[in-house]
Amino acid sequence: MTVDVEDYFQVSAFENIIDRKNWTKLPCRVEQNTDRTLELFAEHNARATFFMLGWVAERYPALVHRIVDAGHELASHGYAHVRVTQQDPKEFREDVLRTRKLLEDTASTSVIGYRAASYSIGRHNLWAHEVLAEVGYRYSSSIYPIYHDLYGMPEAPRFAFYTHQDRLLEIPVSTMKLAGRKLPCGGGGYFRLFPYYWSRWALRRVNHQDGKPCVFYFHPWEIDPQQPRIPGINLKTRVRHYLNLNRMQERLACLLRDFQWGRMDQVFLEQQK
Template identity: 70%
Template sequence: MQKNNLTNAMSVDVEDYFQVSAFEKVISRDSWDNLNHRVEQNTDRILQIFSNCNIHATFFMLGWVAEHYPNLVRRIVESGHELASHGYNHIRVTTQNPKSFKEDVSRTKKLLEDLSGISVVGYRAASYSIGRNNLWAHEILADTGYRYSSSIYPVRHDLYGMPEAPRFAFQTPKALLLEIPISTVRLFKQNFPCGGGGYFRLFPYRLSRWALRRVNQKDNQPCVFYFHPWEIDPEQPQQKNLKLKTRIRHYLNLKRMEKRLIRLISEFHWDRIDKVFPSKI
């Protein structure tokens, strides 16, 4: 099948299965060190997939993961991928104040740069938690040396979202910072998600492919896609005492994810975020 001509941005949010926001009430951060860690093996699997498919991506890495697996940071960079920040402990920006947020993003940036030996210019908030009520975060990111954020999802969602935000990359009004939203498709005067994550596992593959192509062809814009290492790991430990909605969102179609991902990579052009948006960053 012929690929579209536009190059899209592939990204990975590097966090382990027990670090997702949906598990905050059932898994305490104090227990993280004692759990079965799977992020390194899963991320190495992603690196192999990307190598086999000859693409590069942006890896938004938790500082906690980087500190525990410094060699993984180096393997990501040595493989030609972009290293970016996902904050240190996967704490949503909506639960932070400006002071604690600045400490978090500064700490993580320095850690990643010290481990990798390269400059880190990109940031993605945990659970896309920058929105209309905390746009001050953009100014702090610019002040601390970041050049772009990919932290807004312009959709309606019970946990995140800013549907009135621009659908495509835009310069923030009060800061010299580029915001690169996750991709959505516009239908019936509403934005519908098509940029990966749980939606990619939930929707039929053909629907996701159609939506991404529509963004490329009708909007003439590159797509921004994301997923997590735990999404290609159907053997991860199953958590108990989860709400039904949370259980479905997290575990749905994990067994199908890797094949879908490889198919998606083969049918579109992909590269790192800083390569897809070079003139704007």
């Protein structure tokens, strides 16, 4: 189970609408939504990995402590949700080093995992894996092996694989294979779009037919139907972002009841020992 800790106005779909320099002028809701997420996990005795923006951690250090104190893993989501496709290797290196230091200094715990903003590691920038390995990260969860208009690497393996001289484990978000095609089943907008029984069936198929653990993700803003509406966005973006927000928390509760969930480091790295 993974949570990408970012606020509603920080998503990539809004980056051409909301300038990052204006983030501090907007009402933040990430702390209260992440606290609700922690309560939900506690109710179901679930552990997760929280991929946190450095920008959020810097402003809410007590939230970082609450995540770690509850037994969850703290991991990096970069500092300000800049896609790797918009960075060169030097900028990327500085970003992942800065964010890890901030998280580790705040939480007094090691940070070994990374997830790129909007799954923005793909066929054209696999050099990012080399950078992550060289600076000491042990795993990445930054590739979604599907076709999507904003991200995706359909030819990537569906399940965890080692890269850069076997020094870094890449752990893709879960997909299922049906009629020769990879279909998304690992969370995000797809989880809000499809009926819950479809997601449950698909995840169980991965568990039982493929014999593999699933990787699921969501954002704290997805359980917040009262979040401010962003003006000036097109219909596709509006549907993707706001669809079924009022149903998300209930569906997550079902997911937590129907499956057993753990932290990325414990599920994927401990079994490699």
